Amino acid sequence: MKQEWKGTPMRKFAKILSGASALAVIVPSMALAQDAPTLESLAANDAFVFNTLLFLIGGFLVMWMAAGFAMLEAGFVRTKNVSMQCLKNISLYSVAGLMFWIVGYNLMYGGTPNFFGAWDFTGYEFAAEDVDTGYASYSDWFFQMVFCATTASIVSGTVAERIKFWPFIIFVVFLTGIIYPIVGSWEWGGGFLNSEGFANTFGAEFSDFAGSTLVHSTGGWAALIGALVLGARKGKYVDGKVHPIPGSNMPLATLGVFILWLGWFGFNGASQLAMGTIADADSIAKIFVNTNMAAVAGVIVAVVYTQLRYGKIDLTMALNGALAGLVAITAEPLTPSVPFALMIGGIGSLLACLTVPLLDKFKIDDVVGAIPVHLVAGIFGTLIVPLTNGDASFMAQLMGVLATAVFVSVVSGIIWFALKMTIGLRVSEEDEYVGLDQAEIGVPSYPEFVNS
């Protein structure tokens, strides 16, 4: 049946309508009514609905990534911290939504910050301005919000198993309300990385299609500084040796990666931001394929690399390889041909594989591998954009990466330190030993499984 449609649409209609004899006479006219598509735009109202639908579908897929991070992290921590990791993930998604509503969205897109300004208590305001943008405002807000939440999800994995709940949540308040929106505003909000002056100086505007830098590296820098300020988990680095701490639930982590992979079609695909022309639809389709193929290469490279390097395949690296491939392609999922998408994803994965032992060398304890995946692959993906996108410049990409690095590191460093100096960041040694579930939650993750 699949082939029929391409060549012989008549037969398909005939088949569909075979049971509706009364309609049979009109079938020929139906087929004739189908003109060939053109490159002209859809009618504005159709485009409005398609654009809105794209944001909503993309939005719920990215929202679903919050579950992916939760499962990935719940699988990678020890049983004694699993309930806490679940709590942190559902809480950070909630806080991100709240903060992006209160201040984040306006800070990112509003020109002048307009606290509490976009939505007031007066009720429904569907109106003419919605019409002119070509999409429903709320669908845009929803789609942007889930990106903000993703940034916070990245941090929670790195600092797991030793950070206290409330200081972590306070950091998320700043990250999602202030840090991410400011970085995002530089480019997506029409700020300096997107300005003519920047382009004149560095050869092009900064280019980051769906956020290898703006989302993933921002989360990555915040995570890295957090790990440095927090220090490693007890027992990870002892007497100059690295003691791997295995995650408690590999199928859960695998599920998390599949969820993230699925969600990424929304993350990258809906970042096309429009589906109201056939050119946009075609671009989204290409983005789907490139996104998938980057992850494909990420898995294969990690599997082969760990087999050759360690003699055994490391499942955790295969999983993180998929994610590193996805992060790497995120800066430009549209212009690469498939071979380039494979290369970009594969190299992103390889860099992540190489970064893991490097972090251990510096005793930076990244519980789930978020720094190799989101920061390192994110930087790589951003810098490689000019290879396939002729409108991008390496210098511009580098400047965007550096600006993000400096700003996020400094500001998140200040916040992490302020929290450490005031209410404290880290649980007590005893609490770390018994686990955060018992210390802060009181709900064990698997009360019947573990003999302790």
Added chain:
Amino acid sequence: MKQEWKGTPMRKFAKILSGASALAVIVPSMALAQDAPTLESLAANDAFVFNTLLFLIGGFLVMWMAAGFAMLEAGFVRTKNVSMQCLKNISLYSVAGLMFWIVGYNLMYGGTPNFFGAWDFTGYEFAAEDVDTGYASYSDWFFQMVFCATTASIVSGTVAERIKFWPFIIFVVFLTGIIYPIVGSWEWGGGFLNSEGFANTFGAEFSDFAGSTLVHSTGGWAALIGALVLGARKGKYVDGKVHPIPGSNMPLATLGVFILWLGWFGFNGASQLAMGTIADADSIAKIFVNTNMAAVAGVIVAVVYTQLRYGKIDLTMALNGALAGLVAITAEPLTPSVPFALMIGGIGSLLACLTVPLLDKFKIDDVVGAIPVHLVAGIFGTLIVPLTNGDASFMAQLMGVLATAVFVSVVSGIIWFALKMTIGLRVSEEDEYVGLDQAEIGVPSYPEFVNS
């Protein structure tokens, strides 16, 4: 890139088509072809496809909620009853589909019950009547059916760990074939809650956008009566003390809540029932945001409340808080502004938090907390509708709540009792001790994990 589209669509097209030099000459005409959207409806055929697509996407998202309930409940019961809980959930979804086809849909929407009437054996009947409604009949049926299944999912959690499989299934047969369809018919089927006479008496028709009462409270009442008739699990209430029975798998329960949260975008969003105008698309987008924000507030309120009240954060309440927020906003996800959506979700969650100890006081053993979440938050959400929807009346809302309460309680009470008196509802004490997996299924949930 995100910002570009708003202001400078030309550049976006230029970028997309940069690799297609042969087409470059037509780019200007493309941009010109895009007129501004208007408030006029789409062409009827486009609207038909959009409406159908909305039902299908919404439908598969709500179908996915069946998996969410399964995971939530599997995580909240003890390991000895996990396989049974999985079996019940996949079975109830199946029975709901069958019963809603045999009798439920016609009972709900058909005026006179038309048993076995909607679909016969004669095959495909695509025809003119599909065209006139503006959507594909099957897509509507699919979307309505998954709502019916949700009602049954709510019950299975409350009565878990002690009810026999077959009596439970028989109850589901009545719930999904008779009880839910009748309640639904009162409002969505154009019955008395939706009548002019009712509106004249109580100030307005009953208003329940996506089913805080019709779906969630109906399930909640059936669950409450079931819990009363069944009695508590052995060991839950002993010598006047409450002995909490911890759930076996917190990350699974967390996954369940994320699935439900995701599915709720379909539950509420597609209850707009149309996507063929930009006004509808805009409404769906607003519903997405309000639905999300109610859950956000639900999580935050439960986290803060349990921290303050108990000194530790209760993960299970954070999870149920999200659900309570979602249930509360379901009666009216369109008219509230975001601040109101937050308030509605937050209060729904708080009420759920307060109900949990209350149930224990009355020795009502609700294994997963479905009564606080679906019944209490559902009632609240229904009663609060007039706050934001000027077309609703508090008295009308109250009457709808009461009518549902009386009807569902009485009818499900009769069925629960009849089952108890005949084939029996509850497993033997010994079976309850060894667990339903061993007693009724013979497939242990985690044969290698538990030392027993």
Added chain:
Amino acid sequence: MKQEWKGTPMRKFAKILSGASALAVIVPSMALAQDAPTLESLAANDAFVFNTLLFLIGGFLVMWMAAGFAMLEAGFVRTKNVSMQCLKNISLYSVAGLMFWIVGYNLMYGGTPNFFGAWDFTGYEFAAEDVDTGYASYSDWFFQMVFCATTASIVSGTVAERIKFWPFIIFVVFLTGIIYPIVGSWEWGGGFLNSEGFANTFGAEFSDFAGSTLVHSTGGWAALIGALVLGARKGKYVDGKVHPIPGSNMPLATLGVFILWLGWFGFNGASQLAMGTIADADSIAKIFVNTNMAAVAGVIVAVVYTQLRYGKIDLTMALNGALAGLVAITAEPLTPSVPFALMIGGIGSLLACLTVPLLDKFKIDDVVGAIPVHLVAGIFGTLIVPLTNGDASFMAQLMGVLATAVFVSVVSGIIWFALKMTIGLRVSEEDEYVGLDQAEIGVPSYPEFVNS
């Protein structure tokens, strides 16, 4: 609210726009602008976007099935092989994507194999040929690719717990790059099963809507031959007795089935291949309902059958019953009325139930039950097509089944044997005893749960 739309669309618009008083005056004209739908096609550009969107949504739902298989299999194997099963599943999905890009797609649809030909390094090629087909080429490729991956997912479950990783991956290379594309080309690629000569000889062309034979039986035959060549797991068949080996995680397997069920809406629904007419939208809706009802019947039949036959309900058969129902309806999800869909799904499930002990009789060790589900129910579903589709012929269906059986069995037999004779297929007895996780991966699945 649900009912209102059918009868009184005016009230709905009034409600939606009640907060936007400035727009109130135009409401009447909006309602008037909505003409009745007709059977004429949408404008070609709208159809293009709808068709592309169908492929993308269907594609991501089928991609998600890869996660479903991973969870199902991770739940059905013992803890010592869970990490390996996760690794195999994410790897096979990746290899399938790579091979289908390198050679599979062209072999299946290209007439002459065109290695590396479809996509080259020259970048973005959106152009006129995309326009003429009526959908984005990449969206079609994505949708076809995930079908190819499904075929490989079927195999991994059967041969679990004893096959070495790399020989399995090499088999997947051939299966996804050569075997599946060749079988698919016979029908969907316009090959001999789809030819006039075949139709003249056997009464009709072969008919397999979404791949009961082309996908599921192909995977099933490859799995069956693999199981035969590999032999059973140690301890499964000893002294003429069958020793059941229980799966390690039932809720995970249940989750897998729910994921597969969800994904199947994309698998069957988007196999309509077009959404640019209301007839297509209507067909997709009907396919959703039939697909769901076949699974519904599959569950119910398996539950009742195992209750009657064994005195206890077998959860694993209830899960596989859902899948068998889904596989059975896949060959023709459009023409059956709902009662026929129920019968087809129910019989598919029953056949799967009956096949399980039969396999044990022949000492064919199918770890997850993929042969009963995908092969047996797939053959049945294919042969039953003429019952509801008047354009199909039993002889044609039989010939398609036989051609697939012979080709896949022979070619996969050659590959399985060649692998066995060269690098070896099966792990050592010791490795099988300690488990593949320890032997080949070094990452335990649940390091804190199992006392071993």
